[in-house]
Amino acid sequence: MRLIAHRGASGTHPENTMAAFRAAWDAGVRAIEFDVQRAKDGALVVVHDNELKRTSGDSRAVRELTLAELQGLDAGGWFDARFRGERIPTLEELADAAPADCELQLEIKQAEPPYAGIERAVKAFLDARPAVKARTVVSSFHHDTLRALRELDSAVRIGLLPGRMPLEPAFALAAELGAESIHVNLERLSADWTARARAAGVKLLAYTILTEEHVRRAAELGADGVFSNFPHFKVPA
Secondary structure: OEEEEEOOOOOOOOOOOHHHHHHHHHOOOOEEEEEEEEOOOOOEEEOOOOEOHHHHOOOOEHHHOOHHHHOOOOOOOOOOHHHOOOOOOEHHHHHHHOOOOOEEEEEEOOOOOOOOOHHHHHHHHHHOOHHHHHOEEEEEOOHHHHHHHHHHOOOOEEEEOOOOOOHHHHHHHHHHHOOOEEEEEOOOOOHHHHHHHHHHOOEEEEEEEOOHHHHHHHHHOOOOEEEEOOOOOOOOO
């Protein structure tokens, strides 16, 4: 079983910041998960919420601000005063800083209305960086986004977030997309999901792991990996 740092070391650092990602790498983790949205001027930025109030104290949406405006916000002080001044990273900054052996679990976050063309922007970013593309898995809860990405690129690695989709439709969609993994909420993880994943040759990853007990439960149910806010957790080999 492998551990993927969910938004970096987000249990102890402000999520989706370079401080959180550096902490995960320092802990020895070589797989990180993060969220990507698009700024007003088209820049791909690493941030989870569509609106910035929770993590930056600004009531506006990501899409309303340029990259310069977004990076003028404090993305760390909300978590702890010692992280005051942390910025929203760009996808480029994160990819450039990541160790060469680090897998990147890139989740495309959509908004309402959707970010038209974000799939093409992500593809262009990855195509310009073949080594990064080779170790990047793109996921999304927005299945039309994944379909659009697959239509654009037959080679990109895809992970399916099925949400509340029932088991069989989820695996049918995974097959349609050529997904290499399905990322399921720990609450939904069961022997049925594991058996179906084994039969399909698809990896099953569980989220979000917040306690050592969660690790044990995921392992007992046969998950291939877990997304955890705490990269120091030990997982079975």
